[in-house]
Amino acid sequence: MDQSLQPGTLATLETVSTSTLTTLLFKRGFRNVFIQGARPLKPGQRLAGPAFTLRYIPSREDLDGVDAFLDPRHPQRVAVEEIPPGAVLVMDCRGDVSVASAGSILATRMQVRGVAGIVTDGGLRDAAGIAALDMPAWCSGPSAPTNLLRHHALDINAPIGCGGVPVYPGDIMVGDSDGVVCIPRHLADEIARDAVEMERFEDFVLDEVRRGATIIGLYPPTAPETRLRYEAWLARRAAP
Secondary structure, eight states: OOOOOOTTHHHHHTTSOHHHHHHHHHHTTOOOOBOTTOEESSTTOOEEEEEEEEEEEEOOTTTOSGGGGGSTTOHHHHHHHHSOTTOEEEEEOTTOOSSBSOOHHHHHHHHHTTOOEEEESSEESSHHHHHTSSSOEEESEEOOSOGGGTEEEEEESSOEEETTEEEOTTOEEEEOSSOEEEEOGGGHHHHHHHHHHHHHHHHHHHHHHHTTOOSTTTSSOOSHHHHHHHHHHHHHHHOO
8 A cells, every 4th residue: 555645744744733633633533642751852843754663672681781882783773874864763662761762962863864853752861962953852851871771772663652652664753842643654644634724723713712702612613603704714814
């Protein structure tokens, strides 16, 4: 099945709120799409891109000493060098924020390579340095200790759980100041299309509420006159 995205889908999703996206996915039966615990290191940044995943399992003392990074095949390092430009590194840390899942050197390397962003349900070290990058990052909090204390990097670009959400490689990750939503890739085009109309209608609703309108019959639009007022509002906005 062809799962290529239509031109403009990612650009549209980057402007849409995660609140809108979670509602649209809920209407399609998807209840578990919001990455729990992941918050932006620098609020105001936006993210939209396909997931490239890295899974950590609990570390073991004979495998995860400080010399583990001497191996050029270490999965964390390989992931940083193989993630495609425009993709989002999504890390499964089992929700453990006691150690870092990456730091500013790896994040800077990914920015230089054109990576769209980082999403982890664990910690990030050198958090101030990562926040200063142009590449956005979402995590469960700053954490200085190295990942080797708690994590063993294992699978690259395989299905994972991040913040309690199933994330499959290529799913579309969208982030804003509230957090990150995972959109199943095959739904991304229609979600982007419907999100534009939903947010346009909600702009109208906000205008009405600011003018003193009751939300009964307005939101949701069950009153017949709501649709008429909305169409008139659209016409005024379209007028030169």
